[in-house]
Amino acid sequence: MARIYLSPPHMGPEERQLLLEAFDSNWIAPLGPMVDAFENEFASYVGAQHAAALSSGTGAIHLALLLLGVGANDRVYVPSLTFSGSANPVAYCGAEPVFLDVERRTWNMCPMVLAEALEEDARKGTLPKAVMVVHLYGQAAEMDEIVPLCKKYGVPIIEDAAEAAGTLYRGRHVGNDSEFGIFSFNGNKIMSTSGGGMLVGSNPELIQRARFLATQAREPAAHYQHEVIGYNYRMSNLLAAVGRGQLRVLEDRVAARRTNFNDYQEQLGALPGLSFPIEPEGDRATHWLTVMQVDQDVFGASPEDIRLALEEQDIEARPLWKPMHMQPVFRDCQTFGCEVSEDLFANGICLPSGSALAADDRQRVIESVAAVAKAFS
Numbered sequence: 001m002a003r004i005y006l007s008p009p010h011m012g013p014e015e016r017q018l019l020l021e022a023f024d025s026n027w028i029a030p031l032g033p034m035v036d037a038f039e040n041e042f043a044s045y046v047g048a049q050h051a052a053a054l055s056s057g058t059g060a061i062h063l064a065l066l067l068l069g070v071g072a073n074d075r076v077y078v079p080s081l082t083f084s085g086s087a088n089p090v091a092y093c094g095a096e097p098v099f100l101d102v103e104r105r106t107w108n109m110c111p112m113v114l115a116e117a118l119e120e121d122a123r124k125g126t127l128p129k130a131v132m133v134v135h136l137y138g139q140a141a142e143m144d145e146i147v148p149l150c151k152k153y154g155v156p157i158i159e160d161a162a163e164a165a166g167t168l169y170r171g172r173h174v175g176n177d178s179e180f181g182i183f184s185f186n187g188n189k190i191m192s193t194s195g196g197g198m199l200v201g202s203n204p205e206l207i208q209r210a211r212f213l214a215t216q217a218r219e220p221a222a223h224y225q226h227e228v229i230g231y232n233y234r235m236s237n238l239l240a241a242v243g244r245g246q247l248r249v250l251e252d253r254v255a256a257r258r259t260n261f262n263d264y265q266e267q268l269g270a271l272p273g274l275s276f277p278i279e280p281e282g283d284r285a286t287h288w289l290t291v292m293q294v295d296q297d298v299f300g301a302s303p304e305d306i307r308l309a310l311e312e313q314d315i316e317a318r319p320l321w322k323p324m325h326m327q328p329v330f331r332d333c334q335t336f337g338c339e340v341s342e343d344l345f346a347n348g349i350c351l352p353s354g355s356a357l358a359a360d361d362r363q364r365v366i367e368s369v370a371a372v373a374k375a376f377s
């Protein structure tokens with residue numbers, strides 16, 4: 001039996017055709033017609049006004065921070081339960097990430113913790129330069145509560161929607177409720193260009209500035225004039241071709257991942273001790289990864305027991321992201337709360353969630369998890 005992977009890439013004939021078109025046109029270098037088209041098509045899909053195609057989601061976050069003027073010794077709020085790609089760019093700017101706890105309902109930044117943190121920092125005169133909201137595992141954060149709080153204190157928001165292409169919050173795409181939204185097209189994402197990212201926003205000058213910074217901040221002079229530090233963050237024309245193809249099938253990919261989730265929830269959710277996140281009304285979680293919570297006392301086995309048992313069956317599962325405040329590299333950073341992040345991490349597991357996961361493979365996963373319950377009873 002073939003190995004079942006957590007979230008492998010899922011390419012089709014459209015992507016192949018567009019890639020060959022780009023290849024045959026000899027537009028290999030960064031920039032080119034595929035990049036322009038991908039930016040326009042992606043912006044139109046998510047309902048953004050402007051978009052810049054970049055080499056990674058991490059690069060997109062870095063540029064968003066720079067465009068908001070984040071620099072040495074500034075503070076930026078980041079939810080603790082996330083991938084390091086959210087927090088690392090804060091450090092690239094010489095700023096300090098401050099880790100906030102998440103809420104149980106969405107697993108994203110807790111508005112109550114955010115309110116406390118902003119109030120305390122306003123009192124102390126140490127308000128953050130930006131708040132980074134993450135839409136984790138394809139579930140939107142509670143923006144209707146977060147946005148007014150940040151507005152009250154005049155702090156801009158970056159939405160890290162790296163894991164949330166196709167995610168809807170109250171019926172609209174994430175990434176537009178803030179100064180900047182960023183998306184990732186890393187190899188394991190719901191749509192992939194092997195590696196890549198997108199920065200979206202409503203201010204055309206700032207998005208143009210992002211494109212400029214991403215091409216080594218090269219001034220328009222034949223001799224390559226440079227007046228500020230730049231970066232090599234642009235997406236290549238070849239990869240943009242793949243992205244255009246992936247975008248065309250994104251709605252199908254969302255449907256497939258939601259089918260994975262529904263099937264897991266229906267069958268595994270019936271077992272004592274296993275539970276799944278509840279989708280808030282009006283939202284569409286993509287379930288980029290299906291995440292399951294394990295009540296170890298009731299189920300009898302821990303998430304790690306389940307992971308190891310699945311591994312024996314050649315099935316790849318994974319713990320949740322280890323919270324950032326628990327990472328040695330960020331151990332000196334300030335935190336607000338973070339108990340919920342720790343608890344979700346300790347009791348959670350990500351199940352195979354690829355959009356090409358066949359029904360019988362998914363059944364194999366379900367039966368393997370059910371077998372763990374029996375083995376430990």
Ligand SMILES: Cc1ncc(COP(=O)(O)O)c(C=O)c1O
Nearest residue numbers: 056057058083085086162184186
């Ligand atoms: C939440 C989150 N933020 C940022 C990133 C960084 O994106 P990239 O890998 O494209 O740099 C990722 C994914 O890789 C992510 O999951």
